[in-house]
Every structure is written in C-alpha cells, then in structure tokens.
Amino acid sequence: MADIIQLLPDHVANQIAAGEVVQRPASVVKELLENAIDAGSSTIKLIIKDAGKTLIQVIDDGKGMSATDARLSFERHATSKIRSAEDLFSLNTKGFRGEALASIAAIAHVELKTKLEQDELGTLIEIEGSTIKNQDMVVTPKGTSLSVKNLFFNIPARRNFLKSNNVELRHIIDEFHRVALAHPDITFSMYHNGSESFNLPESNYRQRVVNIFGGKTNEKLVPVEEETEVLKISGFVGKPEFAKRTKSEQFFFVNNRFIKSAYLNHAINSAFEGLVKEGSHPSYFLNLTVDPKSIDINIHPTKTEIKFDDEHTLYAILRSSVKHSLGQFNIAPVLDFERDNNLDTPYSYRDKNATTPKVEVDRSFNPFQEEKSQVSSRGLTQTYRKEPAAQWESLYVGLESKGTKTDSDFSEVEFESDPEKTSLFSDDVTTETVQTTYQLHNKYIISTIKSGMMILDQHRAHQRILYEGFLKHLTVKEAVSQQLLFPLTLEFSSTEMTVLQQLKEDLEHTGFVFSSFKDSTIEITGVPVNVPESEVSIILEQLISDIEQEVPDSNFSATDLLAKSMSKSLAIKTGQSLTTIEQEHLVNSLFACKEPSVSPTNRVTFITMSVDDFDKKFM
Ligand code: ADP
Ligand code: MG
DSSP states (O other), X not given: OOOOOOOOOHHHHHHHHHHHHOSSHHHHHHHHHHHHHHTTOSEEEEEEEGGGTSEEEEEEOSOOOOHHHHHHTTSTTOOSSOSSGGGGGGOOSSOOSSOHHHHHHHSSEEEEEEEOTTOSSEEEEEEETTEEEEEEEEOOOSEEEEEEESTTTTOHHHHHHOOOHHHHHHHHHHHHHHHHHHOTTSEEEEEETTEEEEEXXXXXXXXXXXXXXXXXXXXXXXXXXXXXXXXXXXXXEEOGGGOBSSSTTEEEEETTEEEOOHHXXXXXXXXXXXXXXXXOXXXXXXXXXXXXXXXXXXXXXTOOOOEETTHHXXXXXXXXXXXXXXXXXTHHHHOOOOOOHHHHHHHHHHHHHHHOOGGGTOTTOOGGGHHXXXXXXXXXXXXXXXXXXXXXXXXXXXXXXXXXXXXXXXXGTOSSOOHHHHHHHOGGGGOSSOOXXXXXXXXXXXXXXXXXXXXXXXXXXXXXXXXXXXXXXXXXXXXXXXXXXXXXXXXXXXXXXXXXXHHHHHHHHHTOEXXXXXXXXXXXXEEETTOOGGGHHHHHHHHHHHHHHSOOOTTOOHHHHHHHHHHHHHSOOTTOOOOXXXXXXXXXXXHTSSSTTBOTTSOBOEEEEEHHHHHHHTO
C-alpha cells in the first residue's frame, strides 16, 4: 500500500489552530489588545463595528515592527516573546505561542499598518485567508494598527454560529474590561459603531474600577492589601451589601493577567460567609502577584486558567486578608445577615413589644390600665407614631420601611384576626364559612378536593399565576402601571445597560414607565401594578442576571425570559404566611391558569392525594 500520511498545508493548519484560538470576535479583541500591551503601548484604541462581525481594529502607540517582522508576525509559531523553552517559566508578557496573528489571518481579512519609531515610513500588509494580497510602504504613526474584517468569512459554519450582536458585544466588553482593569497605567478607549463606549484615561487602580463600573462604585470599594513572601495582594472587594445577583464584578488578575479560578473564588466567598445573601455574589477586583516560576499558565489555550504550585497557601492568605479588610472597615459586625423580610419582622416586633412603655406617649396614661392598653391593636400603634421624638420611636424605623407587604407577618400578634391559626384547633368557631385551605409551614397550601386533598407549593403556584399574567400583558401590550410619587433613579454598568436597552420595550409592556434611559442611569416614573417600589432594583438585577445566564439561541425569547424572571422575583416566597383569603385566592387563580400544573420553569406546582391513598396508609 502506498504511503498515505501527508503534512497539512500551512493555511489548513492555521485554520485548524484558529478554531482553538478564535472562538468569537471577543477572542480576537483579547489577542490584539494583549499584543498592543506587550508592545509597550501607553494608549490603546479599540474600534468595533457590528459587535466585531464586520470590523475589529486595535490601534496602539507601542514599539511597532520592522518590515521583516511585520511579514513574519503572520507566520505560525512566530513570536518575539520567547527564545527558549526556559523563558516559558518566567513569562512577563501576554503572548508566547506566536499563533494569534497567523490564526486570525487564516479566517479573516486583515490589514496591518506598523512603524518603528526611528523609521520614516511604515509597512502595510493585507492578508485574506492566509494569502498575502498586498505589501507596501505607508505613511503611518509610530506603533501598530491592526484591523480584522469579516471574521470567519471562509468558514460559514462558524460565522452562522455567532450569537446576536448584543451577546457578542457583551463578550467583547468583558474582554475589554479585563484587559483595561489589569492595566490602569495604559489609556484605553473603545468605540462601537462610531460612538464612544469607554474612555479610560491612565489612572490609579481605584479610578480605573470606577471609570469602568460607574461613579457609584467608589463608595462600595474596600481596599485589600497584603504582602507575604509568596503572594502580594492588592485591590478591592465590594462591601457585602452591594453584592450582586451576577458574577459580573468578580475579577482576579495574576501577574496582570485575568484568570478564572473556582478555587480562589471559593476563598473569597468563604471570607464573605454570612455577610451576603445566598445567591448574591460579592464584587472583587484583586491583583495577585506571585513569582512567575510558581505558576503554569500554559495549561489552557485561551490562557484564563492557571495552575499554582501552592494553592492551599494562597487560599488561606487570600481568605484571611479579605476577612481582615472587611473587619477593619467595620463591615462584618454591623451587618444584619438575615435580610429576609419574613424573618426580620417578627423579631423587630418582639423587641418593640418588650420595650414599649405606653406611658411615654399616652398623656393620660394610667398605670392601672396597662393591661388594657397592652391589648390594643394596630390602631393604637399608629397614633404612637405621630408622637414626636419619643426615644423608642427609632424602633419603628425598620418596620415603616418594610411597607405593606409585611402586614401579614403580624398576624400572630394582631388581635382581631388570625383565622388560619385558630381554626386549625377550633373548627367550631368558623362554622359559618367552611374553611377549605390550610397553610403548612408557611410553604404549602393544603386544600380539600372531592377525591381527597391537594397540596400546593405556594411559591411555584404564584410564579405560574404571575407568569401568565405578565405574558398576557406582554403580548397584548397593554399593562396597567402605577405612577411613582417620586421618580426612581437607578444606576447600572454599561454591560447591564446593554441588556436593559434590549428589554426596554418589553419592560414598558409590563407596566414600567421610563422617563430617561441613558448612559448609566435610568429614571423610572411608573412600575407595574403589584410591584413594590423597593423591589424594582432587585427585579431588574435579577432580570439582567437571568438574561446573562441564559445562553440565548434561536428560540430565545426575551419576552418569555422577562415574564419568568419577574414572576420569580415577585412571587410570594416560602416562609411567608398567608391569610385564608389569600390562600383561597392563590388556589383559585392557579386553576384559572392555562397550565396550572407546572411552574414557569417546569417544576410541579401541586400534588394530589386521594382518600384511597390515605386508606392505604391506614391499613
Ligand atoms: P505572540 O503574541 O504569542 O508572540 P502573535 O501572533 O500574537 O504571537 O504575534 C506575533 C508577533 O508579532 C509578536 O510576538 C510580536 O513580535 C509581533 N506583534 C504582534 N502585534 C504587535 C503589535 N501590536 N505591536 C508590535 N508587535 C506586534
Ligand atoms: Mg499575541
């Protein structure tokens, strides 16, 4: 048999390598920005068109290349950054594989203009799919400009695989943030479709973080500084109360290189343990400096993973220095960890009860009537509140801000009502209205049905009800909104704004009214009925997080996601006690739904048990 093994032609090898290096426009952005940094630039400009699908251009003022180097830079394994395998272990540059330019040139139209400082003229090279189309001398400033057009023009499958512009742009912005955060000493700017998205002047680290994530970030930052023999840490963590629903503000840099590390992330989370709610993620922007010899960044082709020699020590140091910082800034002790309304309220009520000396407000107080006034109901409390400056008033502060939603939590101390509890034990009291529902552990609603009984998960059931309601509003495009007394102003990062912009119209169909929607601020003057003002920012954050976690594909529907996310945020929670009327209403509304049996996320909403089932158990 004849020999069958052949060497792959270079352009084929390059295309294959490109598959590894270039997954999407954002990968090109990363490679080009890193090359510009390695070239010692002090100003770097990123220009994007159509989320990078049409154009990605990086212009730097770095050292540039000679004509020969310019030509060589597109060869595979052409790099100026390592000379021997040894160099790999003390790497101070970003690149080293010498693959990026060759790979990119294999799958796009590339134009390079570059000039060394001392040269009069620079070099222009045009390449399409690994083929050099043109090489010339050109007038160009010192440094390098590299434009990448029509990415994946010769690999239609990859091109089709690209996500929507919003998604691709978000990936690009993420890369841009990572690089810009790692290098505050470099001026960065970014333009998308002709308008400026970011302008980040050379600054210190704190300013860089603030310039990227918005002015309000400043007050959130707690500095973390630590220097030990093996590790130097510097940077910031966010105060726990600003923890986000998304992981969008979590950054580790090791020797100025963005990395992902579940292990180190765990160290931070454990330092924040008890300080942030479950499902919230503390922000951090931390730079770790270690001996380059003690890490191996070569284990992952896109180089965001890293291997440390002594992970355990790093973990311990990181955790303790973050804890220390939180403690030093007096954050740990003052925090009220358990923020759940349903848990808070009874406690504050109890406090208030214990120390409420009615003497101080009731001018006609008679100590012998104390018993009587103790028995008073909420009506009295209201009058107390009007009394000026009584010391104990501060105890109400927490209560007032809880709004009406918590009213039901007072049920156990309200005198006039509490039917669901008494009725459990004294059926005879409520003979005239036959009670058909009971609440179990503030979680399940039990209802009698003809064949036996039905057990409903209150949270899921309510999600289903709200979800169908929102969907209806969204499709009919007419929702009722309630006007806010004062406009509500909320700040978001530019990434978050991109997401919100995309959903603006749908949000309006649910009942949101925006009076302004620009830069990093939105102003809200109306919200959907039933949405408490205090929940608005949580709802929007949850929504952004849901959208970001969803991998949007062809059947991705923003409308559906919005309805799901809002119903999740607004549904009554497990732990919330409901009055009989509320319970009945929940049951009835659920069965008025089109699909009562599952929640919007396809979880069972109720189960039934027949009398037969019981009979069997009693056999
Ligand atoms: P690597 O960065 O891994 O060395 P690349 O393919 O990204 O490989 O780049 C190849 C070489 O081209 C680099 O080693 C560098 O010498 C040169 N180069 C690339 N981009 C620039 C730039 N913006 N300025 C100066 N030189 C550059
Ligand atoms: Mg490179």
